[in-house]
Amino acid sequence: MDSVSKAIEAVIAQLPHLEFRLGEPMKKHTSFRIGAPVRAMLFPKTTQEMAQLSGTLSRFGIVPLIFGNGTNLLVDDRKTLEMIAVKTTGVSEIVQTGETQITAAMGASLSRLAVFACECGLTGLEFAHGIPGSLGGAVSINAGAYGREMKDIVLSTDAISDVAGFYCVAGEEHGFSYRHSRFTDANDIVLSSTLLLQKSDEDKIKAKMGELAERRRESQPLDSLSAGSTFKRPKGGYAATLIEQAGLKGFSIGEAQVSEKHAGFVVNNGAATFGDVMAVIDHVRETVFARFGVELELENKIVRS
Numbered sequence: 001m002d003s004v005s006k007a008i009e010a011v012i013a014q015l016p017h018l019e020f021r022l023g024e025p026m027k028k029h030t031s032f033r034i035g036a037p038v039r040a041m042l043f044p045k046t047t048q049e050m051a052q053l054s055g056t057l058s059r060f061g062i063v064p065l066i067f068g069n070g071t072n073l074l075v076d077d078r079k080t081l082e083m084i085a086v087k088t089t090g091v092s093e094i095v096q097t098g099e100t101q102i103t104a105a106m107g108a109s110l111s112r113l114a115v116f117a118c119e120c121g122l123t124g125l126e127f128a129h130g131i132p133g134s135l136g137g138a139v140s141i142n143a144g145a146y147g148r149e150m151k152d153i154v155l156s157t158d159a160i161s162d163v164a165g166f167y168c169v170a171g172e173e174h175g176f177s178y179r180h181s182r183f184t185d186a187n188d189i190v191l192s193s194t195l196l197l198q199k200s201d202e203d204k205i206k207a208k209m210g211e212l213a214e215r216r217r218e219s220q221p222l223d224s225l226s227a228g229s230t231f232k233r234p235k236g237g238y239a240a241t242l243i244e245q246a247g248l249k250g251f252s253i254g255e256a257q258v259s260e261k262h263a264g265f266v267v268n269n270g271a272a273t274f275g276d277v278m279a280v281i282d283h284v285r286e287t288v289f290a291r292f293g294v295e296l297e298l299e300n301k302i303v304r305s
Contacts, residue, residue, distance in 0.1 A: 004084060007060035008040045014056055019043040026075040029087060031132065032227050032268050034277065035075030035303070038065070038085045045090040047105055047191045051160055053086060054189055058162045063187050065303060068107050068134030072141070072227050074300045077274040081305040088136060096120050101155065103194045106136030114209065123200035124153045126208040130216045132228070136190040140183040142176045146212055151176035155196040161188040179232050179299060221259040225268035230281065231296040239296055240264035246287050253279045
């Protein structure tokens with residue numbers, strides 16, 4: 001029996017009520033609707049279960065794929081992925097922990113979090129209302145939009161690692177920078193974060209969220225299958241502008257295409273494969289580098305076995 005099978009057996013024995021699925025297709029859990037089955041997918045409901053899972057899997061040398069809504073993932077679809085995936089959307093508690101503070105678990109969706117803040121009369125999360133991800137991923141990559149980022153509102157974060165166990169970081173200890181934090185390239189797991197917001201009028205907050213939602217609808221291919229912005233913003237410009245200037249708006253291979261609405265998005269027109277999307281991404285990066293000497297960096301996370 002291999003280590004993955006042993007780890008799955010150990011998790012089931014330790015957490016008999018935990019929902020799990022063997023051979024679950026990742027395409028059912030990503031906004032791209034692309035991805036092969038994983039050996040097992042686990043569905044914790046609390047941060048305590050998440051911590052237990054982390055400890056058990058680490059004893060078998062397993063680094064799981066931890067994800068929320070799967071809105072930033074491009075997953076290989078060519079063969080079964082020899083890994084354990086952990087979907088965290090069930091770990092989603094949100095509570096107001098101070099006059100201007102909200103604490104949320106890793107799997108809480110940003111849209112629900114923004115609505116909760118609005119109902120509490122707290123401003124600062126309006127930018128996140130239209131971001132389709134969850135808190136853990138947003139903190140990990142310092143997600144942002146319309147001039148605001150998670151670093152502007154995250155006060156502290158509880159996390160867990162194989163080495164340090166449970167720990168808490170605050171302020172600059174997060175190591176936030178553009179689409180990056182101390183968690184981005186580490187195997188540490190964000191369990192929850194406390195956000196520091198400001199008091200405001202609920203109607204003004206709703207109006208701001210509505211304004212930003214309309215801007216998104218007008219400019220982004222929200223009705224297409226994608227993983228959001230495909231590329232990070234290069235220094236001194238925008239990826240979409242360079243891609244459009246290179247004549248690649250609408251460029252397609254198979255069912256994968258550079259969006260005709262916003263060149264910064266690669267979309268799945270219905271039946272795109274992992275290979276189709278990667279071929280479009282590679283062509284865009286090569287063409288933009290040849291034309292402008294700019295190396296585009298992926299914002300999407302590529303998952304291979």
